[in-house]
Amino acid sequence: MPTTPSPHAARRSERSRRAIFDASLALVGEVGYPRLTIEGIASRAGVGKQTIYRWWPSKAAVLLDAFTEGVESYGEGLPDTGDLAADLKYVLRATCDEFNDPAFQAPYRALAAAGAADEELSRAFVARLLEPGFAVYEARLRAARDAGEIAPDADPRIVTEMLLSPFSQRWLMRTGELTHAYTDTLVDLVLRAVRPHD
Known part of the structure; x- marks a missing residue:
């Protein structure tokens, strides 16, 4: 057989x-x-x-x-033009557009809500969707730290969370609109906090 x-x-x-x-x-x-x-x-x-x-x-x-x-892979990671602020703004603007797409919103919100009550689902959601995204941000920030664009003691993971957590919170809880102006401001504020110290 x-x-x-x-x-x-x-x-x-x-x-x-x-x-x-x-x-x-x-x-x-x-x-x-x-x-x-x-x-x-x-x-x-x-x-x-x-x-x-x-x-x-x-x-x-x-x-x-x-x-x-259906979610695109991160491929080779975030762009690296040598301008960290421009690269982060470019990616977060694209992410903003994606999160404002109704076809993306419904399943993502459903999985986030279901994961709050289902630990196994939450772990799978994080492993398959969130962690790969965090990893490419961390890699780009690590390169920026090596190039002296951010402080040598700036933890790439924490900086990634500083960028993505307010974005996710605003979208998930509907506390305000997700716009390009918002994501640009977010990048500017976070980078101001982690630029090399004088």
Whole structure:
């Protein structure tokens, strides 16, 4: 007996998986996470719910896989033009645009909220989405520190948190708009705090 699926079966499985991902992302935007169900995803995707349960243990697991597959990788990291402020502003402006996109907002907010009550989901969310993002900021800041653009005692991790935590808090709690002016100001204030001391 063959131990791997036939090419036809593999294509069918990939089509089903893609349909499930598309359905979960669409539905969470339409009905919200609390009303999202495996049954609803299965119906929208045109598959049996047993197919979903064969691959994922919960709706959160489905949504996490669907969302993280669609998020672009950080590739080679943040740009390094030699101007740290310009590079950080460029990336945070792009991030601002992404977080203001309704197609991005719904699943991200759903996963953040679900993760607050589900430690396993939270750990997976952090490992697969947040940590890779933090890592590229830390690498760019480490290079800036080596080049003398920020103080030698500036911890790249803490500087990254100084940049991204207020951004995330404002967006998640809706305490204000996310705009390019806001992200530019954030970069300016953080870099003012960590520039080399006289």
